[in-house]
Amino acid sequence: MPDLNDPKNDVWWRHAVTYQVYVRSFADSDGDGVGDLPGITARLPYLRDLGVDAVWLTPFYTSPQHDHGYDVADYEDVDPLFGSLADADRLIATAHDLGLKIIVDLVPNHSSDEHVWFQAALAAGPGSPERARYLFREGKGGHGEEPPNNWQSVFGGPAWTRVEDGQWYLHLFDSTQPDFDWRNPEVGDMFEGVLRFWLDRGVDGFRVDVAHGLLKEESLRDQVVEAGERLGSGVDTSGQAQADNQHSMVERTLRDEPMWDQPEVHDVYRRWHGVLAEYAGDRMTVAEAWTQTPESMARFVRPDEMSQAFNFAWLLAPWSAPAFAEVVTSTLEQLSEVDASPTWVLSNHDVIRHATRYGGGELGLRRARAATLAMLALPGSAYLYQGEELGLENADVPPEQRQDPAWFRTGTEWRDGCRVPMPWSGEEPPFGFGPGAGQPWLPQPAAWAGLTVAAEEGVEGSTLEFYRAALAARRAHALPAPETVELLDAGDDVLAFTRGDLTVVLNAGQDAVELPAGDVVVASEELEGRLLPADAAVWLRA
Missing domain, CATH: 3.90.400.10 (Oligo-1,6-glucosidase; Domain 2)
Structure with missing residues (x-):
């Protein structure tokens, strides 16, 4: 792992906690039921106080919204649904005044059919x-x-x-999202212009959508599909992959995927690396690359390419201490070979929220808090998804109110439920999401009255206050800790590791376990003396 005490590695994105804002669902300033840029700007102090370092905004560009902004009609303007270019400039400036970085989503694989x-x-x-x-x-x-x-x-x-x-x-996605031919130099030139347009406006980085998909095998040959495989992408963005295969990638048989992860895609990111290097302030890129192995993921973050790549291995792993341990070791081993820093993420706008994946209800929330606490102790950067700090689960959106294009094409619903707008205050929808009354663009559950920011703020033991404490502990104890992670043998149901004098223990079993020596820094649940209860995690300092 790179030594963050070395000045050459002292760049913000190597250790930042980034908070993902799903623009449609964060805060609505004008009462139309859809989130917008002025709404986000007004809520930026909340994110500063939460303790994050950066904000990633999903696409807000001009779009017919068939895939909620991931179908871009104009990469250099703001859709009127979300505001104006002046609103974007104001958001960026306000964030910088508050000490927050801004990462914007870039969608280079495809455009809207209205482009x-x-x-x-x-x-x-x-x-x-x-x-x-x-x-x-x-x-x-x-x-x-x-x-x-x-x-x-x-x-x-x-x-x-x-x-x-x-x-x-x-169109590897919806029929309204035609794929660009990245072998045509006009495409690369156009996107260099897009990068410079937003860099000149002050953005600090780009989250690159479908980063592994830009180049296809030139012949566009048929995909070879083995018996039992699903024809197509092999990309399981639903987060429902069978984890016994997903977290143990070494033994997997690789799928034939002529549409993904072609060698020439790395030339694109070498060019982009050069563009960003012309700008001050350590501008960065982070790849959404659903690759098949840790080795292929590491190729995106070689020194002359992208800054980071999302590490989805933990997100896809089951609730299992051995699975988590393998994710940690395999990630750190592969990235050390290319001198890159790891990223860690448990939820985003494309997957079922981890409180639901881990069982839902009180059990799912306990596990979600524990996994988050362990994740925040690891070296590298972490990504949080809006609402997880409130303990939100996937909402059950009635079929007649769903808007996800994947639902209409497959009948499988996984994304609308994690995109329901944030509850800020009040006893009924829209829970302070925007002015006025009634449900926003996706309906909020009535049960969220107890999960609003106002309901949790200042309440001891609430998930919001737990996140604030965990992020403060990360700044005080994890960031100064050595980068080396040493796994401890604490039994099959326990993930335990040290970073210098910081010890982290996660109990994935059914029985309480004895804690090693050390003073408690932060815990996901109340401890029973020196016993760590089931489905809980703790940091200890020697």
């Missing part, structure tokens, strides 16, 4: 330079009536849609 380039491609016809910016191909069959290959969309169904003149275009 001016795609509209020009449809108008220009086959063989035109306009179509060469996307992946248009002739179909198979006697009259081109079959898709060009057998690829499937991540959202379900074929990854190809036919246009009126008979050609097909590729």
